[in-house]
Amino acid sequence: xxxxxxxxxxxxxxxxxxxxxxxxxxxxxxxxxxxxxxxxxxxxxxxxxxxxxxxxxxxxxxxxxxxxxxxxxxxxxxxxxxxxxxxxxxxxxxxxxxxxxxxxxxxxxxxxxxxxxxxxxxxxxxxxxxxxxxxxxxxxxxxxxxxxxxxxxxxxxxxxxxxxxxxxxxxxxxxxxxxxxxxxxxxxxxxxxxxxxxxxxxxxxxxxxxxxxxxxxxxxxxxxxxxxxxxxxxxxxxxxxxxxxxxxxxxxxxxxxxxxxxxxxxxxxxxxxxxxxxxxxxxxxxxxxxxxxxxxxxxxxxxxxxxxxxxxxx
Amino acid sequence: xxxxxxxxxxxxxxxxxxxxxxxxxxxxxxxxxxxxxxxxxxxxxxxxxxxxxxxxxxxxxxxxxxxxxxxxxxxxxxxxxxxxxxxxxxxxxxxxxxxxxxxxxxxxxxxxxxxxxxxxxxxxxxxxxxxxxxxxxxxxxxxxxxxxxxxxxxxxxxxxxxxxxxxxxxxxxxxxxxxxxxxxxxxxxxxxxxxxxxxxxxxxxxxxxxxxxxxxxxxxxxxxxxxxxxxxxxxxxxxxxxxxxxxxxxxxxxxxxxxxxxxxxxxxxxxxxxxxxxxxxxxxxxxxxxxxxxxxxxxxxxxxxxxxxxxxxx
Numbered sequence: 001x002x003x004x005x006x007x008x009x010x011x012x013x014x015x016x017x018x019x020x021x022x023x024x025x026x027x028x029x030x031x032x033x034x035x036x037x038x039x040x041x042x043x044x045x046x047x048x049x050x051x052x053x054x055x056x057x058x059x060x061x062x063x064x065x066x067x068x069x070x071x072x073x074x075x076x077x078x079x080x081x082x083x084x085x086x087x088x089x090x091x092x093x094x095x096x097x098x099x100x101x102x103x104x105x106x107x108x109x110x111x112x113x114x115x116x117x118x119x120x121x122x123x124x125x126x127x128x129x130x131x132x133x134x135x136x137x138x139x140x141x142x143x144x145x146x147x148x149x150x151x152x153x154x155x156x157x158x159x160x161x162x163x164x165x166x167x168x169x170x171x172x173x174x175x176x177x178x179x180x181x182x183x184x185x186x187x188x189x190x191x192x193x194x195x196x197x198x199x200x201x202x203x204x205x206x207x208x209x210x211x212x213x214x215x216x217x218x219x220x221x222x223x224x225x226x227x228x229x230x231x232x233x234x235x236x237x238x239x240x241x242x243x244x245x246x247x248x249x250x251x252x253x254x255x256x257x258x259x260x261x262x263x264x265x266x267x268x269x270x271x272x273x274x275x276x277x278x279x280x281x282x283x284x285x286x287x288x289x290x291x292x293x294x295x296x297x298x299x300x301x302x303x304x305x306x307x308x309x310x311x312x313x314x
Numbered sequence: 315x316x317x318x319x320x321x322x323x324x325x326x327x328x329x330x331x332x333x334x335x336x337x338x339x340x341x342x343x344x345x346x347x348x349x350x351x352x353x354x355x356x357x358x359x360x361x362x363x364x365x366x367x368x369x370x371x372x373x374x375x376x377x378x379x380x381x382x383x384x385x386x387x388x389x390x391x392x393x394x395x396x397x398x399x400x401x402x403x404x405x406x407x408x409x410x411x412x413x414x415x416x417x418x419x420x421x422x423x424x425x426x427x428x429x430x431x432x433x434x435x436x437x438x439x440x441x442x443x444x445x446x447x448x449x450x451x452x453x454x455x456x457x458x459x460x461x462x463x464x465x466x467x468x469x470x471x472x473x474x475x476x477x478x479x480x481x482x483x484x485x486x487x488x489x490x491x492x493x494x495x496x497x498x499x500x501x502x503x504x505x506x507x508x509x510x511x512x513x514x515x516x517x518x519x520x521x522x523x524x525x526x527x528x529x530x531x532x533x534x535x536x537x538x539x540x541x542x543x544x545x546x547x548x549x550x551x552x553x554x555x556x557x558x559x560x561x562x563x564x565x566x567x568x569x570x571x572x573x574x575x576x577x578x579x580x581x582x583x584x585x586x587x588x589x590x591x592x593x594x595x596x597x598x599x600x601x602x603x604x605x606x607x608x609x610x611x612x613x614x615x616x617x618x619x620x621x622x623x624x625x626x627x628x
Contacts, residue, residue, distance in 0.1 A: 012366050017587060020360055024584075027352045034348050038341045046334055052326050270338075273331060 019224045032098035036090050039270075046273070047087065057086045059279040060272050067256070067263040075150055076194045082110035088269040091121070099124035100135075101265045112150060114143040120198055122261050125205040126213045134245075135258040136205055138162070140198040150193035154183060154253045158199035161251055170204075177251060184253045192254065200257030203248045333538045346412035350404050353584075360587070361401065371400045373593040374586050381570070381577040389464055390508045396424035402583040405435070413438035414449075415579045426464060428457040434512055436575050439519035440527040448559075449572040450519055452476070454512040464507035468497060468567045472513035475565055484518075491565060498567045506568065514571030517562045 050056045058080045061068060072080060085106035092100040102121040107113075120140050126133035139158045142151075149156070157180045164174050223230050249255050268275065364370045372394045375382060386394065399420035406414040418433040434454050440447035453472045456465075463469070471494045478488050537544050563569050582589065 012363050016363050017591075020356070020363060021587060023356050023359070024353070024587075027349070027356065030352060031345065031349055035341070035345055038344060039338070042334070042337050042341065045337070049326050049330050049334060273335060273338075277331075 015224060015230060018230075019221075022221060022224075029098050032090070033093060036093050036098065043087075047085065050272070050276075051085070053276070055081060056276055057083050057272075060268060060275045063275050063279045063282060065263055065267055067260050070190075071194050071256075071260065073150075073191070073193055079107075079110060079112050079150065079195070082108045082112075084108050086264075086269075088265050097124050101261075103261060103264055111145065112148045113145060118142065118198060120200075120261070122202075122258065122265075125203070125207070125210040126217075127203070127205050128209050128213045128216060132203075134203040134205065135261065136202040137200050137257075137261075139201055142195065142198055151196045151199070151253075152183070152187070152191075152193075154180075154187070154196050155199040157183060158201065158251070158253065162201065180251055180253075184251070187253065196254040197257045197260065200254050200261075201248065201252060202258055203245055329538060329544060332544075333535075336535060336538075343412050346404070347407060350407050350412065357401075361399065364586070364590075365399070367590070369395060370590055371397045371586075374582060374589045377589050377593045377596060379577055379581055381574050384504075385508050385570075385574065387464075387505070387507055393421075393424060393426050393464065393509070396422045396426075398422050400578075400583075402579050411438050415575075417575060417578055425459065426462045427459060432456065432512060434514075434575070436516075436572065436579075439517070439521070439524040440531070441517070441519050442523050442527045442530060446517075448517040448519065449575060450516040451514050451571075451575075453515055456509065456512055465510045465513070465567075466497070466501070466505075466507075468494075468501070468510050469513040471497060472515065472565070472567065476515065494565055494567075498565070501567065510568040511571045511574065514568050514575075515562065515566060516572055517559055 058077075061072065061080060083105060085104075087104045087106075088101055089104070090098055090101045092098070100121070100123045102119055104117060104119040106117050107115065109116075118140055120137060122135040122137050124133065125136045139155065139162050141159055142149075142155050144150075157176060160176045161174070161180050164172070164176060220230050372391075375386065375394060397419060399418075401418045401420075402415055403418070404412055404415045406412070414435070414437045416433055416435040418431060420431050421427075421429065423430075432454055434451060436449040436451050438447065439450045453469065453476050455473055456463075456469050458464075471490060474490045475488070475494050478486070478490060534544050
């Protein structure tokens with residue numbers, strides 16, 4: 001295919017496309033609201049059923065999408081075996097923003113930490129500086145047992161820096177900040193525990209700025225609907241956006257956390273049963289592989305097993 | 315991660331999981347209905363805006379998902395430049411099945427065929443033989459200009475076989491069938507025109523069988539809801555399913571058509587603007603590449619160009 005012969009400059013205005021995209025986004029938000037309403041009870045029903053399946057969520061994470069490739073280190077895996085339950089809630093619904101959600105992790109007694117529940121909230125915020133948005137989160141305190149901190153002090157350090165910033169030292173180069181920065185630099189990716197995920201903070205967009213941005217957005221929307229010109233601040237945005245994220249990521253030991261959180265909320269959570277059945281099929285297939293290596297082993301074991309799910313054609 | 319120490323056989327019944335999956339599927343269908351209702355007017359509005367953009371759909375297909383990799387041959391590309399408009403409709407809504415849809419292709423005058431509109435319907439059907447479903451379609455007649463048939467007679471042959479089957483010769487090994495089978499075998503994948511897509515028929519599931527299957531499904535649903543045992547015909551299904559698709563694919567020159575149709579309906583159609591903007595960015599980037607090779611060319615052209623879309627963080 002080649003359309004290069006006559007390369008058109010865009011013959012419709014960006015305003016028209018922006019308005020259209022905005023319309024579609026509003027519909028998407030509405031659909032998430034409807035979906036939340038229609039599935040709420042089903043997820044509670046599911047929770048009861050999978051409570052009887054040992055290591056359900058651990059198996060699900062074994063076949064999770066690529067966002068979780070290499071995410072779990074060996075000791076993380078031991079800890080994940082103690083994961084009893086996981087629950088995603090769009091806590092701001094029915095009236096608030098469908099883009100905010102929380103992920104609640106319930107653990108059995110385990111050798112690593114004292115907590116039985118770790119809940120992390122991801123709050124959707126958009127900046128007044130252009131078309132920039134992100135998930136903002138408070139770092140979650142993990143009560144590690146002595147000598148068992150898989151994050152090697154990273155989660156506690158982030159909490160310390162966070163507390164300092166809240167106490168008005170956001171622009172100060174404190175000792176804790178220096179230590180955190182050095183620890184981040186010194187930690188090889190291969191040694192970074194998944195549980196550092198709980199320390200994620202995201203871009204520093206305050207609730208105030210978010211509300212101001214929503215207001216600005218709504219004003220633009222009204223201007224567009226009235227056919228009036230809308231001021232285009234696309235150029236300055238780029239720098240501000242980079243700045244916003246760079247500043248946050250300087251003290252962020254686990255910058256992939258928001259993408260992984262979205263992956264849990266949008267893929268793993270709704271598809272959990274399918275993923276679990278897939279993990280069981282994978283186990284059966286690898287058992288067959290083992291069998292090939294050792295033909296003397298009895299076959300009854302495998303004959304009982306049967307592919308759990310059937311892929312539909314459409 | 316390793317949960318292999320104690321591999322559990324499934325401690326909950328397949329019935330429970332099947333019921334749950336069925337519940338979620340019903341919600342998905344309902345969501346498609348709501349989505350259709352909420353987006354209907356927006357797609358009409360979009361159609362009007364993109365009508366002013368030359369080669370819009372051609373550009374979209376240039377960055378289409380992997381389902382369309384290698385789908386378009388060089389001459390297909392020439393023909394695609396004449397593609398004026400594309401429209402997806404879930405024609406069975408609001409009251410019917412949201413899984414059925416049609417794709418309407420509108421063409422300008424072109425050297426290849428006389429048609430200005432080619433519309434292909436994909437009808438969701440499920441079989442009574444187990445958990446098997448698919449998209450069924452009638453082959454679409456393309457009025458090729460003399461010597462211009464890009465499919466080398468394949469679309470016409472499928473139409474002939476289809477007409478014979480309708481005339482009661484479904485189990486006969488006719489000359490047309492033999493010829494079609496041989497032509498399919500003799501056509502290298504690299505020579506197969508995308509326009510053979512219009513000949514796709516899918517599994518031979520009649521409307522009658524589909525309705526019977528829906529009835530059976532509803533009966534099972536009621537039994538499950540009443541807590542009664544549901545007959546499990548999982549074993550026999552496997553063979554029947556293979557049989558159903560093998561039989562159809564024997565005379566199917568373009569078996570990927572249903573996956574591509576789904577890709578259009580679920581990805582390309584809703585994301586068309588994003589894909590178009592992405593194709594324009596790609597063009598700009600490749601212009602920069604050209605520029606690197608030839609530093610003497612004037613730069614004004616590129617300075618005007620600016621990335622069209624901004625990827626949001628969340």
